[in-house]
Amino acid sequence: MQWKTIDFYALDAEDKLKEFRSQFHLPRNPDGTEKVYLTGNSLGLQPIKAKQYLLEELDDWANLGVDGHTHARRPWMHYHELFTAELAYLTGAEPNEVVAMNTLTANLHLLMASFYRPTKFRYKILCEAKAFPSDYYALDSHARFHGYTDAVLEIPADKHTGILKHETILEYIDKYADEATLLLMGGVNYYTGQVFDMEEITTFARERGYTVGWDLAHAVGNIPLKLHEWGVDFAAWCSYKYLNGGPGAVAGIFVHQRHHNRLLPRFEGWWGHCKDTRFQMPHNFQPIPTAEAWQLSNPPIFSLTPLLASLPMFRQAGWEALRNKSRKLTTLLARGIEEINDTHSSGIRILTPYSNEHSGCQVSVVFEGIGRQVFDRLTEAGIVTDWRHPDVIRMAPVPLYNSFSDIQKTLETIESAVIEQQK
Incomplete structure (x- = not known):
């Protein structure tokens, strides 16, 4: 060329x-x-329609007040459900496996509360070298919360290229199968842009007893994903990069449906409670039998709204x-x-x-x-x-x-x- x-x-x-x-x-x-804008990997551009949708929500708030929860043109009570189908499309998930909620690192903490279950003999966590700092902080702080100060193991990159060789990833997964319980990596490395073979890595690790999670901040909206088919246990992502949701946009999670009816520990909030009885204000938590059970609070409408303009474009394209x-x-x-x-x-x-x-x-x-x-x-x-x-x-x-x-x-x-x- x-x-x-x-x-x-x-x-x-x-x-x-x-x-x-x-x-x-x-x-x-x-x-x-x-300008030539080449930083969609850091912050995506604003969709033209985002402003219109935000103004509509502001008008509904002005005109309806609290009744906007049930009578807005897009009722706020179930607002997060407007994004379910598109997030399922983007992540290769079943609709009951995804939900728009919180921010990326908050979601990683909530998911690790359920899926990082260390024991005396298997308590270590594998991640890639040069993971995004926030991921490392989350992993290390969870391990320390459980009393382990040496839990996080980084899979090393090649000294000459800075790239993680696929065979090295598999080698480390196998090597630490008796000591590590969780593998949590970025699906696309933020620094090098390397896309990992998530399908094979997930299968290889789960066959060795690992729980497998992925940080998809640089993957969602960038590459095709098949989280359900690949058997991924859980995943989290942000929405302000390739999804063009705007600064601080609401993020999302994936939890494979095989975990939905398990008695997993989790940090609970009322928006994760069964919808049929949520407003009866019961004392005991009854989880929604979907990924929505990991929600804590009602959705932040204005931080979700720009995604109404952005997400449908992916299916259209x-x-x-x-x-x-x-x-x-x-x-x-x-x-x-x-x-x-x-x-x-x-x-x-x-x-x-x-x-x-x-x-x-x-x-x-x-x-x-x-x-x-x-x-x-x-x-x-x-x-x-x-x-x-x-x-x-x-x-x-x-x-x-x-x-x-x-x-x-x-x-x-x-x-x-x-x-x-x-x-």
């Missing part, structure tokens, strides 16, 4: 998903032109089209950067393994010795990327709103920045 010979505008013209871009607000430069465009965007970006490195011998290295199975939207790139200068040059050119100390730039072309022309401008700017640094 020679990226300079590619007609990016022709690719845009042929793009089956091009109309979705117009359904989002694109940040703009001072001169009014659209379809996973096949989303995945195909995502692969094209990512491959063009990654290979173009490698060509720039080959041409200018600039010490650039792609961290992300960008084959079909092992990456989603994100491309993480090491710009050795010039990372900050390249990042600043991209920013000046109106290209929004993500900087990670000391020399990594993360870029995530999202198929719902990024264009092939975005990739062309990014590559041109990177090459210009590299040449400037070599003068």
Whole structure:
């Protein structure tokens, strides 16, 4: 591939998903032109319809007061149920296995209260090296809560590539099968963008007696998932990245239906109580026989509302089209950067393994010795990327709103920045 010979505008013209871009607000430069936005892995863009839906909820609150719980155009009492079908589609779950609730780390804590059940001999927790810090804090604090200070074991990444080899993950799962009880990893690593083989890892670990959970913050809305079919025990995700729910948007959980009627310990709240008797205010908790049993409080309406605008787009676009465009965007970006490195011998290295199975939207790139200068040059050119100390730039072309022309401008700017640094 020679990226300079590619007609990016022709690719845009042929793009089956091009109309979705117009359904989002694109940040703009001072001169009014659209920025190139490549940080959907950190915060997704605002859907155009989000404002309309929020104004409708504000109007219902103004006009109805407390009666909005039952008489709003979308009654607040059961508001979280508006998202069930779409979340099931996005995660490959049965509708009774998912619920929109809380925030990601809060949900991980609630789920571990049920699924991290250490014993004297099996109390350790496996996670990936360089997991997102909040995940590690949650795992370590739960272990310490149970009295274990050495419980969290990190599966090491390759020293040369920074990538976790699949065989190393399986090796550690097998090695610690007599000591570890829980495997909890990110489905897509936040730093490298590596997609893990969740299906095989889940099966391999469960065959060895592990409970298996996944943090899907960088996976949901990015890659197709089949949590029910894969037999995952539980999972949690946020909604402000690829799901475009807005800053602090309500997150979600998955609990496999085989656990719904088990007498599991959990931290209980009244929105997890059986709906038929919830407002009789009984003293004893009766869990809803679905993932909803893990809810604590009634849903925060305004933090959920933007998802009404965002989530239906995924089904409208379809996973096949989303995945195909995502692969094209990512491959063009990654290979173009490698060509720039080959041409200018600039010490650039792609961290992300960008084959079909092992990456989603994100491309993480090491710009050795010039990372900050390249990042600043991209920013000046109106290209929004993500900087990670000391020399990594993360870029995530999202198929719902990024264009092939975005990739062309990014590559041109990177090459210009590299040449400037070599003068």
